[in-house]
Amino acid sequence: MRVAVLRERExxxxxxxxxxxxxxxxxxxxxxxxxETGAGLGAHFPDRAYEEAGAQVVSDPLALxxxxxxxxxxxxxxxxxxxxxxxxxxxxxxxxxxxxxLLMRDLAKQGVTTVSMEMIxxxxxxxxxxxxxxxxxxxxxxxxxxxAGHLPKFFPMLTTAAGTIPPAKVFVxxxxxxxxxxxATARRLGAVVEAFDIRPQVKEEVQSLGAKFxxxxxxxxxxxxxxxxxxxxxxxxxxxxxxxxxxxxxADVVITTAQVPGKRAPLLVxxxxxxxxxxxxxxxxxxxxxxxxxxxxxxxxxxxxxxVTLIGPVNLPASMPIHASQMYSRNxxxxxxxxxxxxxxxxxxxxxxxxxxxxxxxxxxxxxxxKDALAQELVV
Numbered sequence: 001m002r003v004a005v006l007r008e009r010e011x012x013x014x015x016x017x018x019x020x021x022x023x024x025x026x027x028x029x030x031x032x033x034x035x036e037t038g039a040g041l042g043a044h045f046p047d048r049a050y051e052e053a054g055a056q057v058v059s060d061p062l063a064l065x066x067x068x069x070x071x072x073x074x075x076x077x078x079x080x081x082x083x084x085x086x087x088x089x090x091x092x093x094x095x096x097x098x099x100x101x102l103l104m105r106d107l108a109k110q111g112v113t114t115v116s117m118e119m120i121x122x123x124x125x126x127x128x129x130x131x132x133x134x135x136x137x138x139x140x141x142x143x144x145x146x147x148a149g150h151l152p153k154f155f156p157m158l159t160t161a162a163g164t165i166p167p168a169k170v171f172v173x174x175x176x177x178x179x180x181x182x183x184a185t186a187r188r189l190g191a192v193v194e195a196f197d198i199r200p201q202v203k204e205e206v207q208s209l210g211a212k213f214x215x216x217x218x219x220x221x222x223x224x225x226x227x228x229x230x231x232x233x234x235x236x237x238x239x240x241x242x243x244x245x246x247x248x249x250x251a252d253v254v255i256t257t258a259q260v261p262g263k264r265a266p267l268l269v270x271x272x273x274x275x276x277x278x279x280x281x282x283x284x285x286x287x288x289x290x291x292x293x294x295x296x297x298x299x300x301x302x303x304x305x306x307x308v309t310l311i312g313p314v315n316l317p318a319s320m321p322i323h324a325s326q327m328y329s330r331n332x333x334x335x336x337x338x339x340x341x342x343x344x345x346x347x348x349x350x351x352x353x354x355x356x357x358x359x360x361x362x363x364x365x366x367x368x369x370x371k372d373a374l375a376q377e378l379v380v
Contacts, residue, residue, distance in 0.1 A: 087111025156190020279307025
């Protein structure tokens with residue numbers, strides 16, 4: 001069985017699908033691993049480290065893909081890469097299938113079997129394969145460091161000869177994996193932390209990390225499939241905004257993480273709320289690539305409004321490529337163990353994980369959600 005690792009060509013993407021540690025484990029299992037020249041350089045893994053782990057380093061991507069049965073990536077393939085893939089190849093990576101249904105159509109036409117890491121179900125059995133969670137943990141951690149670097153205040157309380165400096169107030173919106181990691185990191189830095197989520201189920205997790213949970217009773221279901229937040233009605237969104245308004249105004253740092261898979265991120269922080277914040281305050285919006293939770297946020301940019309710094313980071317995990325790649329590589333290793341029992345590729349579509357994660361196969365789009373997204377895209 002031949003597994004290929006492509007070099008990432010997406011601008012700003014420094015992660016790599018497999019790190020040498022994982023390559024060595026796959027080689028020990030009897031698999032042949034081929035890595036494109038320079039694939040690991042962005043994550044500080046040189047070619048020689050892959051060779052020492054037992055991989056073959058190949059400079060020509062066409063030759064790399066010629067005999068590969070499984071191709072591993074981080075970011076979705078570019079158009080030129082799609083046409084290099086042979087029919088029957090299994091492509092695994094972050095595919096953004098709901099946001100890029102036309103790409104899924106092209107992969108299906110190419111005869112590629114596409115396994116999307118975003119579609120891995122959030123179950124205990126699939127936990128070791130949950131790359132969304134592993135990368136969200138990196139993003140939540142880095143978001144707090146980014147905020148601390150821009151906040152013109154200390155995070156912890158300090159008692160000095162010049163008097164006592166009160167701790168910074170941090171308000172985290174969205175208590176998924178990224179939000180919980182942000183809470184934990186902000187607490188470690190000594191901040192006073194509050195957190196909000198539409199799902200009351202996460203209250204105990206928030207409190208266990210030493211943060212105060214801000215509750216907003218809503219008269220509708222707030223948790224969707226796999227434990228993710230589901231999109232709620234406009235009335236519920238407005239009620240949430242009313243409750244969190246004062247907490248935003250009092251915060252030195254607001255970190256927003258609320259996202260709904262396949263949907264625009266809910267608008268939770270309005271311009272009016274931002275206007276009530278103190279000059280020098282900072283907002284980090286992790287949902288910026290999906291439209292943002294904060295009104296006026298610009299994905300990939302930093303703007304100042306009324307003295308408040310609004311930052312819309314894109315792909316924070318890529319800013320910590322060593323550990324982000326290590327975690328992602330381990331997620332892929334767990335998934336490969338499922339896909340290749342006895343080191344032979346076997347796609348068992350009765351398996352709930354494979355069924356959920358496989359987006360294209362045998363020339364067809366398998367996922368109904370992706371079919372719906374494609375139909376909507378074609379109408380637009």
